[in-house]
Amino acid sequence: MSAASNPVITETRGVRVLLIALACLFLGVVLVLPLAVVVGEALAKGLGAWWAAIDEPNALAALRLTLTAAAIAVPANLVFGVCAAWAVAKFEFKGKQLLITLIDLPFAVSPVIAGLIYVLLFGAHGWFGPALAAHDLKVIFAVPGIVLATVFVTFPFVARELIPVMQAQGSDEEEVAATLGASGWQTFWRVTLPNIKWALLYGVILCNARAMGEFGAVSVVSGHIRGLTNTLPLHVEILYNEYNFVAAFATASLLMLLALITLVLKSLVEARAAAAARAAHKAREHNS
Amino acid sequence: MTKFRLALLSALTVAVSAHADVTLLNVSYDPTRELYAEYNAAFAKHWQAAGGEAITINQSHGGSGKQARAVIDGLEADVVTLGLAYDIDAIADKGGLLPKDWQKAHPYNSTPYTSTIVLLVRKGNPKGIKDWNDLTRDGVAVITPNPKTSGGARWNYLAAWAYGRETLGSDAAARDFVAKLFKNVAVLDTGARGATTTFAERGIGDVLITWENEAYLAQKELGADAFEIVTPSLSILAEPPVAVVDKVAGKHGTLQAAQAYIDYLYSKEGQEIAARNFYRPRDPEVAAKYAARFKDTRLVTVDEAFGGWARAHAEHFADGALFDQIFDGR
Known part of the structure; x- marks a missing residue:
């Protein structure tokens, strides 16, 4: 589509080129360059050194723990997010605003504070500390603490994606389903879920990306x-602190790889969602 | 039949190894990473040779004060090897995890190795830094971590103070001297390793005040020809202490192994490993062997110069104490 054929664009060609160039330059310096540096440093001593840094017990243990934390945090937040979004979008009840505010809390609170909350709750001198110690249960400085901290910081992603979609759709279709005699569960599987599936997937992917990348909150409860x-x-x-720069960047590149996979999945989902929306639109036009 | 025997055998080995595995957690401070990586391997061999079980030693590193806080909050350390006695005192006082007189449990105030505070400068010493007083000159950018968060930084600060008092004659003059020095501080990192990275990797500042062992390690890891070590005319005897965390090790049933772990630090092999990793050994023989590495200079102790860590903390590092006054007045 050229400018001449699109009457909406009023900027001259020079302005457009300048704006695009600025955006590209900014992206290049802020995003692409650092990524390139990470890959460059990771491969500074060759593929062998890169693989040696990854194929090492401590690195593999870290990878396993990161995937474990994500594997628990993401489904937990998926279930919670659907419930919360359902409640917020489909029902009117007292304290609804409070619930919405609470969902956003992890976005507002610094991750370090999020970690400290768990230390205050489950630490040896925390609220539940003595009870946990009496049963020889470990929460912080162990895997449960890391999972909890991850759940906390990734809490809003799914719910935040779903709420606007579900609110826009309203509850007409569910009401129809109910008048036709569908049970609540049937309504959810056959009516609600198909309507929100792309938003849901998108939320899950964002949630997963954050779960794998979280540093601050996890650092506080980890014990290292x-x-x-x-x-x-x-x-x-x-x-990095051990002057082991190649290994540090190799591990960082692994993390980056996980992020890239997530991003590719995200754009696939977006493309599929757009296609689905177009198809639905066409079907509706055809019917009317 | 063979199959059966094999299965039996493997079941037995699993049972034996499950029984035999002992795990210790050593919670340590930043600069000891390389030291304990080497020491843990040596100790595991020694322990098994002496008839002990297979032993795994896990490590956790971080700023000394932060690590002490984590142990108090429930990080289950069998042994702690921290940057200064004050941090283990905190574990005894606030956590009640070991007796208050823990420092009497092992020789030399429970510090099997020592270090001191030196100055690391860039190749050729372009600013001509020879001693502490050069750090207060105009145009000299100093890197040191924050004494509020870093054990190493407290030693740095006290070493500068001791020098100021010695050369200028009074605590009041020492205070002005240290205040002037901190006016030249360009970056105040939270830990010793962070400060080294700022100076060596990011190339900020003219001089880094740091542990002797950290300075040698920086030279070794980042290029011997990039930096020079300047040992000042007077410095402090830094005594990083070690202790068995009785309550935790008792709960884990690892008291004996933890005790042996600390004891072995005092053996010839343990002292050799410390010296190889640039810590000053206590053992006179090992010390003599590595004498060329560790420059002779006048070293004062915290006890004689500052009346012990409890007093030094109250006077200098507590909230609103001398460091805060100096730093706020910057």
Whole structure:
């Protein structure tokens, strides 16, 4: 589409080129350059050194822990997010505003504070500390604490994606389903879920990206025990502090790879969602 | 039959190894990473040779004060090897995890190795830094971590103070001297390793005040020809202490192994490993062997110069104490 054929564009060609160039330059310096540096540093001593840094017990343990934390945090937030969005979008009740505010809390609170909350709750001198110690249960400085901190910081992603979609759709279709005699569960599977599936997937992907990349909150509750309570981001910091730059960047590149996979999935989902929306639109036009 | 025997055998080995595995967690401070990586391997061999079980030693590193806080909050350390006695005192006082007189449990005030505070400058010493007084000159950018968060930084600060008092004659003059020095501080990192990275990797500042072992390590890891170590005319005897965390090790059933872990630090092999990793060994023989590495200079102790850590903390590092006054007045 050229400018001449699009009457909406009033800027001259020069202005447009300048704006696009500025945007590209900014992206290049802020996003692409650092990524290139990470890859460059990771491969500074060749593929062999890169692989040696990844194929190492502590790095693999960190990878396993990061994936474990994400594997627990993402489904937990998926279930919670659907419930919360359902409640907010489909029902009127007292305290609804409060619930919406609470969902946003993890976005507003600094991750370090989020970590400290768990130390205050589950630490040896925290609220539940003595009770946990009496049953020899460990929460902070162990895997449960890391999972909890991850759940906390990734809490809003799914709900935040779903609420606007569900609010826009209203509850007409569900009401129809109910008048036709569908049970609540049937309504959810056959009516609600198909309507929100792309938004849901998108929320899950964002949630997963954050879960794997979280540093601050996890750092506070980790205890930094090598091979036991270090996640990938923490492992990167440790290696860097040990002057082990190639290994640090190799691990960082692994994290980056996970992020890139997430991003590719995200754009696939977006494309599929757009296609689905177009198809639905066409079908509606055809019917009317 | 063979199959059965094999299965039996493997079941037995699993049972044996499950029984035999002992795990220790050593919660340590930043600069000891390389030291304990080497020491843990040596100790595991020694322990098994002496008839002990297979032993795994896990490590956690971070700023000394932060690590002490984590142990108090429930990080289950069997042994702690921290940057200064004050931090283990905190574990005894606030956590109640070991007796208050823990420092008497092992020789030399429970510090198997020592270090001191030196100055690391860039190749050729372009600013001509020879001693502490050069750090207060105009146009000299100093890198040191924050004494509020870093054990190493407290030693740095006290070493400068001791020098100021010695050369200028009074605590009041020392205070002005340290205040002037901190006016030249360009970046105040939270930990010793962060400060080293700022100076060596990011190339900020003319001089880094740091542990002797950290300075040697920076030279070794980042290029011997990039930096020079300047040992000042007077410095402080830094005593990083070690302790068994009785309550935790008792709960884990690892008291014996933890005790042996600390004891072995005092052996010839342990002292050799410390010296190889640039810590000053206590053992006179090992010290003599590595004498060329560790420059002779006048070293004062915290006890004689500052009346012990409790007093030094109250006077200098507590909220609103001398460091805060100096730093706020910057």
